[in-house]
């Protein structure tokens with residue numbers, strides 16, 4: 769395998785309601801992070817997985833993942849971007865393709881991991897999985913009064929794993945300023961072209977209680 773996957777899993781998950789850090793919330797009896805890592809490890813190109821865990825949970829996460837797949841676990845940071853940077857610093861020599869994948873996208877199929885990696889291998893510097901936007905999108909002011917309708921045909925909803933030539937992601941993080949919520953955003957700021965590949969409905973980000981309920985149903989239906 770020529771791929772290392774960084775898994776930022778250090779977030780609190782406030783939008784899911786009170787409880788454990790989000791990556792450790794249970795889905796069908798197992799933490800989201802276990803579901804995510806199991807699917808990453810099932811992708812044939814994946815050589816190394818580095819997880820950024822909540823600082824207080826590093827030892828516990830190591831124990832949790834040991835039976836699932838060989839992983840490197842490091843403490844994450846205060847922002848997602850800092851967690852990704854910490855994981856990136858722990859990647860050994862070897863992998864030439866780096867994927868960044870949110871633990872919260874716990875049901876992402878190994879096929880999507882492979883398709884993003886393949887697009888980078890084909891020569892693209894940066895690759896993101898996307899879905900079309902299905903809802904009509906309005907821009908509003910501070911009083912929730914509509915300013916206008918955005919042309920939905922030109923919009924895409926972005927998922928993970930996001931894939932990068934290793935040198936491109938390393939340079940983007942070295943130059944990073946204000947924290948962004950996605951790594952392709954850092955690469956765009958460097959003037960690097962970011963290409964899209966088709967995403968997967970199963971790669972939904974488990975953010976709110978409804979998403980967790982939906983994910984439970986998907987697992988029950990598909991096994």
Ligand code: C5P
Nearest residue numbers: 776777778779845846847848851871872
């Ligand atoms: O909060 P949000 O859903 O945007 O988080 C996306 C991903 O980034 C999650 O997997 C979360 O665990 C991770 N994260 C992190 N370190 C932080 C904040 C978020 O690794 N400080």
